[in-house]
Amino acid sequence: MAAITVEEIKRLRELTGVGITDAKQALVDAGGDFDTALAAMRKKGLTKAEKRGEREARSGIVGTYNHDGRIGVLVEVNCETDFVARTDEFQALVKDIAMHIAASAPEYVSQDNIPADDQAIKRVEFSEKAKSEGKPENMVESIVNGMLKKYFAERCLLDQPFVKNPDLTVGEYVKEHIAKLGENIVVRRFNRMVLGEVN
Numbered sequence: 001m002a003a004i005t006v007e008e009i010k011r012l013r014e015l016t017g018v019g020i021t022d023a024k025q026a027l028v029d030a031g032g033d034f035d036t037a038l039a040a041m042r043k044k045g046l047t048k049a050e051k052r053g054e055r056e057a058r059s060g061i062v063g064t065y066n067h068d069g070r071i072g073v074l075v076e077v078n079c080e081t082d083f084v085a086r087t088d089e090f091q092a093l094v095k096d097i098a099m100h101i102a103a104s105a106p107e108y109v110s111q112d113n114i115p116a117d118d119q120a121i122k123r124v125e126f127s128e129k130a131k132s133e134g135k136p137e138n139m140v141e142s143i144v145n146g147m148l149k150k151y152f153a154e155r156c157l158l159d160q161p162f163v164k165n166p167d168l169t170v171g172e173y174v175k176e177h178i179a180k181l182g183e184n185i186v187v188r189r190f191n192r193m194v195l196g197e198v199n
Helices: 008-015 020-029 034-052 088-104 116-132 137-153 168-183
Strands: 057-067 070-077 165-169 186-195
Touching: 008 020, 008 034, 020 034, 057 088, 070 088, 088 168, 088 186, 116 137, 165 168
Parallel strands: none
Antiparallel strands: 057 070, 070 186
16 A cells, blocks of 8 residues: 555645545545545545535626636536635635536537427438448437437537536536535536627
């Protein structure tokens, strides 16, 4: 087993928001392997975050990001209390989300925000495509469902790989902050403007 250093315990604590005892125990359980301990603590934190996700989030901030004066983003991110909304960590999260929106141009916050009309149009389009490619009739629906899931995942903010760490989706990045800050966090809405483009 690799020796567990105080630096590793502190680093694990900073990355996951867990207590020192939990961080040390995670490293012991992982045989001193930092990456294994980090993965285990993230999983544990995400489970707690799922439970917090049911709580009301009405505080928060409207964050902004401007890229070279050409792309501007406004995003509303909610949490449960003004206290958390004022923390540097929450404000950095909002800035990261705004920057991601500028870079990745999502169209929706999540799968729940996709208008039924948009889904219906794409379902018809993908269904015709599958049939024209000669896919078996009994397979068309599941093929279309797969195509829809992939298509909209690429366009939903929370399903996109986070630009600063593509190993995480934006949704997982938000859940890590729910675990760290101990409050439910909700990305409510956003607006992305590109110079010279009309929505």
